[in-house]
Amino acid sequence: MPDQPTRIYAYPLFYPYLGVRIRGAVRGVAVFKHYWYGQRVDPLYYPYNPRTEEQQAWRNNLKQGVANWKSFDQQTKDMYNKARYPAKMTGYARYLKKYLMTR
DSSP: OOSSOOOOOOHHHHHHHHTOOOOEEETTTEEEEEETTEEEEEEOOOOOOOOOHHHHHHHHHHHHHHHHHHHSOHHHHHHHHHOOSSSSOOHHHHHHHHHHHTO
């Protein structure tokens, strides 16, 4: 046996701090993200709501398309729901896609 005394460390007290992984936003300063290659820290991003004329026009087009869909009878809605193209879309999304493409 070595002549040195055995040191006993209080590692269990530090376990919560050794394995800390910060996820999400920290006090509005940064965003911590975990990926397969490691951790990434990004600045906090606040999206803004543009109120340009073009954006408002597209919002009005979408609003009109939704109002049109709600006013359709069930037979018309079923026609869009049973359509095959584009695949994996609901009738609602299929109609709005066609409606917005014509605008």
